Amino acid sequence: MDKEKxxxxxxxxxxxxxxxxxxxxxxxxxxxxxGYFVYVLQLLPLSVPIDAIAANWHLKASEMQQKLHTPSxxxxxxxxxxxxxxxxVSYLSIFYLAMATIAxxxxxxxxxxxxxxxxxxxxxxxxxxxLLVAASGLIH
Amino acid sequence: MSSATRKILISCAVTTLSLVLxxxxxxxxxxxxxxxxxxxxWWVWMILLFAFSFVLGIFSVLAGVGGGVxxxxxxxxxFPFHLDFIRGAGLLVALSGALxxxxxxxxxxxADLKLGLPMALIGSISSIAGALAGLAMPANVVQLxxxxxxxxxxxxxxxxxxxGTPDSQEPDALSKMLHISGVYYEESSKSEVSWQIHRTPxxxxxxxxxxxxxxxxxxGAGWANVPVFNMLMGVPLKVAVATSGLVLSIxxxxxxxxxxxxxxxxxxxxxxxxxxxxxxxxxxxxLLSKVNTRSVRMIVIIMLVVAGLRSLLKGFGI
Numbered sequence: 120m121d122k123e124k125x126x127x128x129x130x131x132x133x134x135x136x137x138x139x140x141x142x143x144x145x146x147x148x149x150x151x152x153x154g155y156f157v158y159v160l161q162l163l164p165l166s167v168p169i170d171a172i173a174a175n176w177h178l179k180a181s182e183m184q185q186k187l188h189t190p191s192x193x194x195x196x197x198x199x200x201x202x203x204x205x206x207x208v209s210y211l212s213i214f215y216l217a218m219a220t221i222a223x224x225x226x227x228x229x230x231x232x233x234x235x236x237x238x239x240x241x242x243x244x245x246x247x248x249x250l251l252v253a254a255s256g257l258i259h
Numbered sequence: 260m261s262s263a264t265r266k267i268l269i270s271c272a273v274t275t276l277s278l279v280l281x282x283x284x285x286x287x288x289x290x291x292x293x294x295x296x297x298x299x300x301w302w303v304w305m306i307l308l309f310a311f312s313f314v315l316g317i318f319s320v321l322a323g324v325g326g327g328v329x330x331x332x333x334x335x336x337x338f339p340f341h342l343d344f345i346r347g348a349g350l351l352v353a354l355s356g357a358l359x360x361x362x363x364x365x366x367x368x369x370a371d372l373k374l375g376l377p378m379a380l381i382g383s384i385s386s387i388a389g390a391l392a393g394l395a396m397p398a399n400v401v402q403l404x405x406x407x408x409x410x411x412x413x414x415x416x417x418x419x420x421x422x423g424t425p426d427s428q429e430p431d432a433l434s435k436m437l438h439i440s441g442v443y444y445e446e447s448s449k450s451e452v453s454w455q456i457h458r459t460p461x462x463x464x465x466x467x468x469x470x471x472x473x474x475x476x477x478x479g480a481g482w483a484n485v486p487v488f489n490m491l492m493g494v495p496l497k498v499a500v501a502t503s504g505l506v507l508s509i510x511x512x513x514x515x516x517x518x519x520x521x522x523x524x525x526x527x528x529x530x531x532x533x534x535x536x537x538x539x540x541x542x543x544x545x546l547l548s549k550v551n552t553r554s555v556r557m558i559v560i561i562m563l564v565v566a567g568l569r570s571l572l573k574g575f576g577i
Contacts (some may be wrong), residue, residue: 136365140365
């Protein structure tokens, strides 16, 4: 049995991961719900009208994007004005959800390193790199 | 014939009939009135999507599968959205479900980071490749492959009753090197259960394949992760289910970025789906002790078979 596992004691790294996961997922759900209401109730102006999305949601994603110029990737970071759109706020909440795992793994990496568990530090770093590369849009 | 068997048979027959009607009627309606989908207000579709996802969430918990696996095949059969957006939403459904359930399972030692991390690393790379491949393929080819995959999942679910506590096996060299082993407290027997794994290299290979399929179809992969962990690698069922969620949260996040950058994630569709499934899952968890899960599981298998057939027919352009 692994030396740092005591009688049904849980690894510290598991507890750290769980703590971060709990915090980010609670915030994520609140953000998701709040962002959606801002979007559908049109509390902020929209970059693409909802009716236009609904009229084209039978198209392939690439075709809809070409036709409506819907936000994709980090394109909304171009200006502050682009950020203050109802649909972008809802889009941001989905970004947050997709980033949540990176935050958990980052804290796990630090804990593995502090425990001098270099094999898992390397695995966790590699995993964070894979997710960051995916999030950067470099491979699309 | 016992009354329990009769109940199961009746519920299966009713479900099959309802599903056949449910799947056939939209075909007839669309054939008569091609613009029916466009004539319906967007908010009606959103309410329907939320309600539908809510029911799927209940069923997924009662049947012991993730919501993601039911979402893509069934929603693609009923709603007017392109498969790209359904797959994008499906990945987020699977990801958010795994995230929201993860913390307590990790604290109990059921979701194990040292077991999940190597599998997730290889699975996340292949899920990105799968997502890129899936979005590059023509929709009818993806529908066809999705039909085959769903039929395979239904077959796997029918075999799932053989899951259980695996025999203790000698751990392999790789699992020893990675210190993959654990102990958790089993509440039913009030005792500690220790576990170790074997066949790690084969497990890693299969997680690569599963990651690719999950990314390609935008489905959660609990249906495949759990049997690989449990039946192949010797992980106890509870640890297998919980760690599968951990792997899913990482693989899903990786593939989700591909869908986001390809414009296949539309918040208008994704958020009600996530909300409905998550709320339904919570209700499903409360109903778990009161419902005959065997018949629910049978209903879900029938739903998957019908959805798989429908996907195959769509793939063939029928």
